[in-house]
Amino acid sequence: MVNAMSAGGRLHGRVARVGIAIVALTALVAMRPVRAYEVATVTNGGSIEGVVTLSGSAPATTPIKVTKNQDYCGQAIPDPVYTVDGSGGLANVIVFLKDITKGKAAPTEPLALVNSKCMFSPRAQGAMVSEQVKISSEDTVLHNTHPQNADTNATIFNVALPFKGFSVTKPLPSMPMMIKVKCDAHEWMHAWIMELDHPYYATTGADGHFTIKDVPPGTYTLAVWHEAAGANTAPVTVAAGQTTKSKITLAAK
Amino acid sequence: MFYRVAQSILLLVGALLAGSAVAANTGDVKTGKLVYERYCLSCHGAQGNGQGEAAEYMSIKPRDYRQGTYKWRSTPSGSLPLDSDLEHTLLNGLYGTYMPTWRALDERSRRDVIAYIKTFSPRFGTEKPQDPIIIPPDPGYSVASVARGDAVYKKYNCAQCHGAGGQGDGPSAHELKDDWGNGLVPYDLTKGHVKCGDKSTDIYRVFMSGLAGTPMPTFADSLSPVDAWDLVHFIQSLSPLYAKNMASGETGGAR
Ligand SMILES: [Cu+2]
Numbered sequence: 001m002v003n004a005m006s007a008g009g010r011l012h013g014r015v016a017r018v019g020i021a022i023v024a025l026t027a028l029v030a031m032r033p034v035r036a037y038e039v040a041t042v043t044n045g046g047s048i049e050g051v052v053t054l055s056g057s058a059p060a061t062t063p064i065k066v067t068k069n070q071d072y073c074g075q076a077i078p079d080p081v082y083t084v085d086g087s088g089g090l091a092n093v094i095v096f097l098k099d100i101t102k103g104k105a106a107p108t109e110p111l112a113l114v115n116s117k118c119m120f121s122p123r124a125q126g127a128m129v130s131e132q133v134k135i136s137s138e139d140t141v142l143h144n145t146h147p148q149n150a151d152t153n154a155t156i157f158n159v160a161l162p163f164k165g166f167s168v169t170k171p172l173p174s175m176p177m178m179i180k181v182k183c184d185a186h187e188w189m190h191a192w193i194m195e196l197d198h199p200y201y202a203t204t205g206a207d208g209h210f211t212i213k214d215v216p217p218g219t220y221t222l223a224v225w226h227e228a229a230g231a232n233t234a235p236v237t238v239a240a241g242q243t244t245k246s247k248i249t250l251a252a253k
Numbered sequence: 254m255f256y257r258v259a260q261s262i263l264l265l266v267g268a269l270l271a272g273s274a275v276a277a278n279t280g281d282v283k284t285g286k287l288v289y290e291r292y293c294l295s296c297h298g299a300q301g302n303g304q305g306e307a308a309e310y311m312s313i314k315p316r317d318y319r320q321g322t323y324k325w326r327s328t329p330s331g332s333l334p335l336d337s338d339l340e341h342t343l344l345n346g347l348y349g350t351y352m353p354t355w356r357a358l359d360e361r362s363r364r365d366v367i368a369y370i371k372t373f374s375p376r377f378g379t380e381k382p383q384d385p386i387i388i389p390p391d392p393g394y395s396v397a398s399v400a401r402g403d404a405v406y407k408k409y410n411c412a413q414c415h416g417a418g419g420q421g422d423g424p425s426a427h428e429l430k431d432d433w434g435n436g437l438v439p440y441d442l443t444k445g446h447v448k449c450g451d452k453s454t455d456i457y458r459v460f461m462s463g464l465a466g467t468p469m470p471t472f473a474d475s476l477s478p479v480d481a482w483d484l485v486h487f488i489q490s491l492s493p494l495y496a497k498n499m500a501s502g503e504t505g506g507a508r
Contacts, residue, residue, distance in 0.1 A: 068424035068425055069413075069424060141410070141413070142409075142410035142413040144468065144470040145470075146468070146470065148432065152320060153432045153433070153434070154320040154322055154432055154466075155320075155322055155331075155432050155465050155466050156331055157329075157330040157331030157463075157471070158330055158463050158465070158467075158468070158469070158470040158471065159330060159463075159470055159471050159474060160409070160463075160470035160471065160472045160474075160475065161475075162408070162409040162410045162472065162475055163408065163409070163410065163475075166475055168474040168475070170331070184414075184425065184429055184468030184470075185413050185414065185425040185468075186425070187428060
């Protein structure tokens with residue numbers, strides 16, 4: 001995030017440039033949490049282990065009809081939106097803490113977003129602002145990875161993956177936002193990246209389970225988000241060195 | 254109101270920097286606003302949202318300036334454009350759309366109106382454009398280069414959108430949308446003139462920087478400059494209308 005310092009640097013500019021910087025700065029201050037996230041060593045952290053389940057039965061889904069490159073992609077692809085296991089566990093839910101301002105450092109490994117069999121993998125994941133994402137293709141057909149701000153639709157970047165084995169690493173924006181990723185070449189390809197200003201997030205696996213580690217002791221709001229079933233929250237209290245269990249449900253829509 | 258505040262700050266800074274020739278190359282927003290109201294507002298709208306009165310009747314809509322998303326840039330995908338990129342667009346206009354050239358305006362007015370349209374997006378206050386993509390000099394149009402470019406076109410799968418013959422009819426050519434939800438088609442490369450500019454460097458720039466806000470992606474991360482020039486020559490071979498006289502050794506650079 002560009003901050004007051006570089007806005008200050010702009011004072012060498014002209015009247016309106018300064019004006020813009022001020023307006024922009026005001027907008028930023030209004031949008032951002034009051035305190036920026038602070039990295040600190042977490043010595044006595046606890047874990048949150050939980051499961052997200054879908055209440056009611058999952059809506060019947062029809063397979064995605066492949067409309068181009070059928071020779072490579074096949075005729076149909078199972079719709080991954082509601083991936084629910086035998087006990088109701090819902091996959092691809094992003095789970096994250098709200099109002100956490102201090103704690104562990106950002107992950108060191110870049111995120112991965114793989115184009116494989118004419119789909120993105122993973123479908124949904126959390127990320128920390130400005131984190132690097134490694135985009136790669138395992139397919140012989142061309143894909144393009146085109147993330148957009150999910151609220152405004154504004155393009156973040158749009159990179160071609162012209163052939164199998166190609167990969168490229170790009171930074172995500174410096175502001176927290178929900179990102180919707182598309183491939184223009186294959187209109188059914190979508191992925192979601194939730195950018196947060198802290199690293200306390202996880203994605204549910206095929207069984208709906210998730211783990212968030214190294215949480216400083218305290219009481220938080222645990223939030224969940226799913227592309228179709230929407231959002232929900234639950235309070236959670238983490239004690240030093242302990243594992244807290246949590247169970248959240250989302251209703252099928 | 255912020256102009257007031259800004260003005261007093263400037264007076265202060267002005268006093269501090271007394272004498273130094275600040276902002277010799279950036280335009281004046283106030284004059285730029287007048288230029289804008291006179292020449293651009295009917296299409297681009299008073300709010301800069303691309304919804305001026307005339308826009309309704311156009312299938313290719315005037316740019317909405319509020320996101321800072323510009324198609325024709327020398328900078329990498331995701332970056333803001335340089336002022337010189339916007340100047341390039343104003344000088345050339347956008348061929349085949351309602352966006353005319355603004356050569357008739359004097360340089361000063363162009364600079365001022367550029368400064369003004371940038372005020373519609375807060376990004377110009379918080380981000381800096383990245384360094385431009387370097388365009389090495391055109392090694393020159395030749396039959397051999399065209400043949401190599403044909404192979405590059407196939408290897409890099411441009412045909413997925415532009416079609417095997419470049420006519421904008423590839424398997425993914427339909428139902429493409431821009432950031433504003435408007436439909437658009439991959440350019441028919443056999444037409445003989447890309448929208449922005451008529452130099453070989455203008456073609457090079459398009460697939461290396463990508464056209465932001467559209468499905469047209471950047472290939473800068475996968476394509477080498479040598480292959481890129483062959484690709485340009487291949488595209489130029491698709492129509493006798495393309496200018497192909499860029500002699501070897503002539504200066505590169507997108508601007
Ligand atoms: Cu694709």
